[in-house]
Amino acid sequence: MSDRALAVVRAGALTTVQDRGRPGHAHLGVPRSGALDAPAAALVNRLVGNAPEAAVLETTVNGCSVRPRATVTVAVGGAPCAVTVDGRPAAWGAPVRVPGGALLAIGVARAGVRSYLAVSGGVTVEPVLGSRSTDLLSGLGPAPLADGTVLPLGRPSGPHACVDAVPHPAPPSELVLRVTLGPRHDWFTGAALATLAARPYAVSSASNRIGLRTEGPALERARPGELPSEGMVLGAVQVPPDGRPVVFLADHPTTGGYPVIAVVDPRDLAAAAQAAPGTPVRFIAVRHRR
Missing domain, CATH: 2.40.100.10 (Cyclophilin-like)
Known part of the structure; x- marks a missing residue:
C-alpha cells in the first residue's frame, strides 16, 4: 500500500468532497457550492499543512470511515465527534498520523451536523469549472461518496501544524x-x-x-x-x-x-x-x- 489514495469503507449518511466552491458561474445556472462550514474546512486544511483551497471531506451527522493506502496526516474538525485509528481513540481538532492500511473512523456528531476531514495533500478528484466540490443541486463534481469509492490524494505541500490547542467554535444552541x-x-x-x-x-x-x-x-x-x-x-x-x-x-x-x-x-x-x-x-x- 504505497499509492496516495483514500478508500471509503463506510460512506455515512452523506459524505461529499468540498473545497471553496465555484463562484462566478451563476450566469450559467451553476451554484457556488463548497464547504458549508467554510472556516472549519479551512482550519483542518491548515492543521495538516494543506493550502486553503485543498479539497476535504464533509460528513453529515454520522461520519464516515476511510482507509488511506499510504501514511498520511489527517485532521477532523467542524462538528465534534469521536475519532479512532484502528479502533484506538485519536485527537479531534488536531493533526493525527494515520499509517497506510489503518482504518480511520469519524463518529457520530455529538453536536452540530457536519464534520470535516482534511488529509495531507488534499483530495485530488478531477476539478469541474475550477472546483472539486460536489454540488447536490446541479450534479456537478464527484458523486456523494459510496462504500468502496477510492479517492486520489495529492502530495503534501508542507509540514502539519504544531499546536497544543486550537479554538473551535461550538455548534449553536441558538x-x-x-x-x-x-x-x-x-x-x-x-x-x-x-x-x-x-x-x-x-x-x-x-x-x-x-x-x-x-x-x-x-x-x-x-x-x-x-x-x-x-x-x-x-x-x-x-x-x-x-x-x-x-x-x-x-x-x-x-x-x-x-x-x-x-x-x-x-x-x-x-x-x-x-x-x-x-x-x-x-x-x-x-x-x-x-
Whole structure:
C-alpha cells in the first residue's frame, strides 16, 4: 500500500468532497457550492499543512470511515465527534498520523451536523469549472461518496501544524441570523416583517445543503401571485407558499420565483451549517450605515 489514495469503507449518511466552491458561474445556472462550514474546512486544511483551497471531506451527522493506502496526516474538525485509528481513540481538532492500511473512523456528531476531514495533500478528484466540490443541486463534481469509492490524494505541500490547542467554535444552541431587508420585502405585510424579527423559529429536519428550512409562524403576503424567476444569492431568505422562511446555502438555485424577504449576513452562514434540526432560530434585522 504505497499509492496516495483514500478508500471509503463506510460512506455515512452523506459524505461529499468540498473545497471553496465555484463562484462566478451563476450566469450559467451553476451554484457556488463548497464547504458549508467554510472556516472549519479551512482550519483542518491548515492543521495538516494543506493550502486553503485543498479539497476535504464533509460528513453529515454520522461520519464516515476511510482507509488511506499510504501514511498520511489527517485532521477532523467542524462538528465534534469521536475519532479512532484502528479502533484506538485519536485527537479531534488536531493533526493525527494515520499509517497506510489503518482504518480511520469519524463518529457520530455529538453536536452540530457536519464534520470535516482534511488529509495531507488534499483530495485530488478531477476539478469541474475550477472546483472539486460536489454540488447536490446541479450534479456537478464527484458523486456523494459510496462504500468502496477510492479517492486520489495529492502530495503534501508542507509540514502539519504544531499546536497544543486550537479554538473551535461550538455548534449553536441558538442560531442567530443577522439579516438586511431583501429586494422583495414589500411583498409582505408589516405584520410579517415584525413576525420575522420578533418570533422564534426552529431548524427543520428537511434542511440540506441547498437550504436551511425553518418551522414557525407563517409570513403573511401583502401581494398575491408569484414573481418571474430572478437571481438568487447565498444567504437569501426566500419565502415559499407555506410562509416559512428558507435560508439559501451553498448549493442553492441561482434563480427562483418566490419572494426574498431578507438576506443573511455571510458571517452567520457557517453557524447555519452546524445548526441541528430543532435548534431555535432568531432573525435579527440590521441596518447598514450610509
